[in-house]
Amino acid sequence: MIDTLIWLVALPLASALATQLLPRYATAIVISTAIATSINAAALLYAVATHGVMLYQIGGWTAGLGIALRADGLSALLLMMAAIVLLASSIYASAYFNDNPLRRRFWPLWLLLWCSLNALLLSGDLFNLYVTLELLGLSAVALASLGGKTAALQAALRYLLVGLLGSMLFLAGVTLIYAGYGTLDLATLSRVVAAGPIAWSALALMTVGLLLKTALFPLHFWLPPAHGSAPAPVSAVLSALVVKATFYLVMRLWLDIFSEVVTPQAASIPGVLGAAAVLWGSWQALRAERLKLLAAYSTVAQLGYLFLFFPLLQALPAGAARDAAMGGLVILALTHGLAKSGLFLAIGIIQQRSGHDTIRDLDGTAQRLPATTFAIALSGIALIGLPPSGAFLGKWHLLAAAFSAGQWLWVVVIMIGTLLAAAYTFRVLGHAFGQQPYPRHPVTIAAEEWPALILSAFATIGLGLAGAPVWQLLKVSL
Amino acid sequence: MLTAHWLYGLSGCLIMTFGLRAVLLNDSLLQRIIALNVMGTGVFMILITIAYRGPDAAPDPIPHALVLTGIVVAVSATALALTLIRRLTEEQDND
Amino acid sequence: MNFDTWLPLFVVLSSLLPGLVMFFLDEGSHRLRTVLNMSGALLKLLLVGVITWGVFHQHIYETRWTLAPGLELVLHADTLSVLFVILSTVLWLVTTVYAIGYLEKSPHRSRFFGFFSVCVSATVGLALAGNLLTFVLFYELLTLATYPLVAHRGTPEALRGARIYLAYTLTGGVLLFTGTVWLHSIAGSIAFVEGGTLNQLHADYHPQLKVIFLLMITGLGVKAALVPLHGWLPQAMVAPAPVSALLHAVAVVKAGAFGIIRVVYDVYGVEFTHELGLLTGLGIIAAITIIYGSVKALSQDNLKKRLAYSTVSQVSYIALGITILGPIGTIGGIVHLVHQGVMKITLFFTAGNYAETLGIHKVSEMDGVGQRMPATTLAFSIGALGMIGIPPVAGYVSKWYLALGSLEAGMAWWVMPVLVTSSLLNAAYFLPILYRAWFKQPATKWPSEKILPARFETQAALLWPPLITAVLAIAAGMFAASPYSPLEWASLITRREYGL
């Protein structure tokens, strides 16, 4: 049972090697790995729900000397989301790269990315986190550059530099922690860490590094070009999972390990930045001329929402209200992950079909692809936060927390952000209506359209209506 | 605390911030990559300094191991970045 | 698990599931779509029949589903919800028939009927909502489902109308949502309880409660088209006729009005609302809306626009009824929910018939249309006379109760003039149409005659729905005092609301 943890890392890694060695069978390997890993993630989720926190000591060494893998409700949920998104994107990618020579380069990197994501989410060791961050960053950059055009290369290079800078700052923080507390194990650290210059500056360094990678306003500048010019399945995973993974780390640090160290003033910084991100990202998304850029800026905005939770969670006393808000944060993140990946996949279909993704000229394409348009609509609903999406529940709790904490400013930001999100979503959806001939069948490319549709539907209907277990799972924490 | 700690810790911090400044401000992509490497070196220096326990005591091996890993990671990233730059310039030449 | 617990859910699903299936049907599978549509509608009618019987006999039907800790999705059938559910179910059935006829040869039917069904599911869902959260959920779903319907034509005007519609309703939705969450964080659970529960809150909360009320009523007022939030409604006229019919009679505007009823009676409690001094403000807005809508309707030459402004005016009767403290005014407001629906849907059906059969879109093109399309024009006349408040069409019942209620509540000094003025204005914009249609000589050529007279003046599927609803409108007025009539049901609701 407990082996699921290591298999979550080992299997994608092994498959990555296998696809490099046996490119002819790559698709089969990837799909079976994806299915197996998804089952694995589900098993882990189940195990966490029934047995509580999962701990795996690699090499049999106690955590501290060795490296421990840990899974609590939060990481299990994110792992599950990653599995769902990657499974769907893998199926999609198998059709997307159907006759493209890039395919052989794509699969190993894809699986390495998955491996690094899982490793990051499971890691219980600060330095190991640094290594996983680098693995994640490099595989993401390699994937993002696959498009091969100047714009993609430029974006990838910038992405790489930012990622490296972020990792380096993170490592500097880790160094300070090791200097101050003599440990790298997160569980041990959360016991010994105390407010003071070491903790503060270490946290600051790590946070800035991670925020660079998470693309929190104003450190988001690299994200839109990178996410906007990568191949569709890559964009999906970058927006849905990669920034989420680093966000997960910020959350882990601020809300879990360093929660005693964080002051209200400090917590309001991510809040303010998040608010700015919501407004600026949404505004830019509204002005974007290309679909992918729109989606990318929407990611900037959506990440802002997640950071709005920080001052509120800091302000709320431990108890039911805080737990509820925490669940809201997680479900918002999960919903965004699923919805955004669905959106990017759908955009990819449109882009492939029409050869461009300029919003102004979408009319015919959008109408000839009803299922894809429907997927965009569904994910748009989740991005706006309309019911019954999971984001609705997330925003509900965000607002509720703002009201409970008496921090009214965020309420206004959330309202404006929601309206802007609606504006940019429906700017696109407007193109779906017209008197173009309706295709005979609503679904034309099953392997591409269904994954997009299912991801979006999952975000919009699944998480919204069946999201209650998230709160249950979050009670299982380190 | 040893003098070596003072000296090398301080210079590690300084080298790191030099590097950071250059990453943020430098124009050339290549120099930015170098700056990142320098910055990493600064961090490594801090780690090695931490590990140092005086001339006679055995140093803490863990930071050493970490730095070793760090160096390899840095060179991987550098290689990838350089290739990217090369491809980019090629593409721009083609354009 | 027992049938009673799931019945409300089944009522919602009976249209939702066929709708979702229809999205994925091939465009050509006309017959399957019709079968799905009709069987869904009939099944819903059956289920609603069961519920109605049960609620009358004090049965409890409630579906609960936990969304998150403290957040429950509750579908609950009480007298008020049943009233609205019946209205939507019956009118949906009729509108489906009409829409099948109306969209006979137009493209994108899978999409249209899919959203059409979702729209009705949302309406039924918000009718059955047992708490504010559920209400908000279906309220937004309704917005989403109606947007594609408004934009359906795909013309620039349609898209513009849809965009405006969306801008208004989503803003309203956000306000409602914010208010709801706020209230939830103050008062905890916010189930709809007859008589409301908020009066038990500490007086310190009263200022907050006022702001929340404002937020929620503004949010609901957008859909209910209270002035100055009504701007979307005339724009949404670009939608195909069945959509306009549904939008104006059942789904959207009614959802807003229904929401206001819920908030005032079942969340705040009408006495408590009055205590907070909020009723008067709402009443004044309603009054302004009533007059404003009528005045604007006067100058519209576009038939559907005139009807739209008429809706603006008429729907506020419901809000007016709410603000009249006392059971009789309440009856007037609630019963108007049904009466306006039946009458307005008739009007929109007939407007659609004119457009579809003869290409008539303007009042000025309607000269003598009564000779070419007597049955349609008869239905139109019945609807129009009902709107004016002329018995035996249902409208007079609402007005009678509203006025009486205002007398009881001592508010007659301003309500009665509003009612009288509005009735006269209604007459002023409807009677000229009737005059044109019946008494003027028809033009030598209709704008574009698409359907030639055969056995009927137009297609049967277009003709019967307005006739049926017209008969319903008359029946609701004629048999107002008989058991199970809307009036009696509204009285039952009111008795339960006031604990009489």
Add this chain to the structure above:
Amino acid sequence: MNATNMLFLDILLVIALLSLAWATLTATDARRSVILFIAFGLVLTLAWARLLAPDVALAEAAIGAGLSGALLLAAVQHHPRRALSSERQNTGKLANEKQNDSNPADLKSSVAIRWTLTLFCIALAFVLIWALLQALSSETSDTLAQSVSANLANSGVSNPVTAVLLNFRAYDTLLELAVLLTAVLGIFALSEQRTGYLPAGPVFNGLVSWLVPALILMAGYLLWVGAHAPGGAFQAGATLAAAGVILRLAGKRNIGLPVSKSYLNIILVIGSGLFLLVGLTMLALGRPFLDYPPAMAGYLILLIETAAMISIAATLILAFLGGRPRNREDRSC
């Protein structure tokens, strides 16, 4: 060496390091930057040695200064003009920060930003130093180092650094190999190898003919010695790669790497693959992942290191070559 001499040496080293770092970072010419960076790396090696970190010193010499330097030099060599040019075509924030002579307004804002960032860096340095000094002066428990030495006997090697790298924190190392693999796969995906150098003259060829075997021999030694003394797979791999680089400079096209694509793939993959295989085998034996049986530990580590060395060397050489092998039959791959 007495303490005063030591202090003198320390100060000298630190000054050299700081000035070299500063010079590297402020050099106007990229080529000069690279050369200064290599020099910086070499001095750094001394510092590492001074701080009793010979493993790191070796790695720095081989990789940090050596191979990185070679990579950078190659980059400068091939694109001297472009590599120096700014991201002028880029739009966005970074581009806005750049100095652009054509626009005085931009220049002004650029100067302002320059100063803000510099001040920020100075502040950061102070905070960093403050926190570090705080950390160093506080008597932190040394439990981790102690438990390393306590468990050294069970690790299968006697060099504590190797023990940490390949046993206690073997998982890190496995992922690190994955990082290397990722980098090389990324490079493969991006571009093809550079065209070869001209064949070298006879003198250089002669040099090559004895230098390369010596380096290979040295790599083998480093790998072997790593178990109980400074050295190990990374240093060995880097040394091997150096041999490859020299061969390349001598104009050898395939520099000893297999021509066949699948063999090349095996070489690239073998490091992490074998590592993973060993780990999973433990799983099959009912032990935790990478939990070597103490009796086998030494051999397993050697096995892993050997495989890792091969992959590392291949990776570094391929990185130096700058892309996937040129292949006539299948240029697209």
Add this chain to the structure above:
Amino acid sequence: MNEQLLILSWLLPLLVAPLALFNRHWPASLAAVPALITAFFVPAGTVVQIPWLFLGSHFGLDHNASIFLMFSAVIWFVAGLQAELTMRNAPLWARFRFFFLLAMSGNFWLILSQDMVNFYLGFSLMGLSAYALVIHSATSKSLFAGRVYLIMTLLAESALLAGFLFIYSHTGSLAPAAGQLAGISNWAIGFLILGLGIKAGLVFLHVWLPLTYTAAPIPASAVLSGAMINVALLGWIRYLPVGQETLPEWGSLLVIAGTASIVFGAVAGLVQSKAKTVLAYSSISKMGFMTSLIGLAMLAPEQSEYIVMAVVFLAAYHGLAKSALFLGIGIVKAINSKLTFMLLLLPALVLAAAPFTAGSMMKTVIRPVIDNWQGEWIHVLPILLLTSSFATAMLMVRFLVIMSVELSLRPKKSFSIALPWVCLVALLIFVPFLLDHSFSPVIDSWPLAAVITGSLLLLYIRPPWMYSLPGLIPAGDLLFPMMTLGASARLYIRAFTCRVNSKIKTLICQLNNNFRNLIRFALSLTGGKS
């Protein structure tokens, strides 16, 4: 059987109406027969309750309703027959008959209804259907008349409804008994007087009446003037607290308004040039008299029983006579013979309460009132009586003068079309003898007799000055100055709003510009797109 007849009385015309659209030869006015039967054979006091209809319906036949139904049914029947005979081949005949039947149904409906909802329903059905009758000729004049009529009718309906609401909220019953009406609010009384006063053509509220009567086809004018106008009296009798309490203010108001109507009707009527218009003003005058009687009843509750009886009888006679006059216009014009003109004299004389006619029976009805009167208003009644008689007599003279001019212009038609009318005239003359055996056609009012004789002489001599007056007051009199006033007010308001509008527009424009500049500025700050 009685109950069924009661319902059938109003239901049959309603049901027959749509059929009449399809068959133009079937004599649809026979639909009034059940009402006739009900009026003459169903005993007063019959009641039908239909709780499920509307808000709970209550039909019944009391004494007053019985008499109202009697004469209304006769008028509808005769007018209907005459319409069948004269208009059958006219254009839009089917439509005319449809609305004729609807109005008929409405009229019977409101007479037979005992609850306010049904009264109101009948009232509006009648009122709105009559609109179609008024505009039948579709000339611009009739359309104008129709518009005025419709507006006033709708006003009347609204006011009536408001009045009913007040009554309902006071009594809690839709069919309040007379006793329950005591103490109803002034609002209720005011609205009832306003609403029904419009219908009754009370002065100031009368503007629609001359226009309408003039514009409508003759059978329509007949029912309008004979049957429909009188429902106002029925409404007042039923729903005002007449006889329940003393209401000096309202009573005197009605008396004064009534008197004003008498005088105004006479004055305006005398200068009219159209026979129909003269009759219309005569109606105003006559209704004024009856209104003031009701006012008196409110002043003196103890007298109300007699007064109400008098009003009912007067209404009946006025209705029958007025419709006979209207119908007579058509007959005279169509047949063009001395005989018909002479026949036309009879209802005119009746209306003027000439001796030896049924009109003088009025005195018999009013005498008990005068005899029993105690109170300060004792002198009013005789004066009113005299004034009214005098006015009516003058107007009748005027009417006959005009008719005599028309006499020689038309072609002859078969006498057969005059048959129903002749019957009506006969009824008018002979019925009093049948009803009241004590009736003695003696001259008991010499001054009146003198006036009438003088007038007849005048008619014979035809002095030239009589022809110079017409045209002084147009039909619809007060409407025109009022419309001028309204039009200028509208102009003024439009000018005012225009000015305000343009100011607001410039303001919005400025704000818009400012906002746009602000956005542009903000964008320039953020460095444009990234």
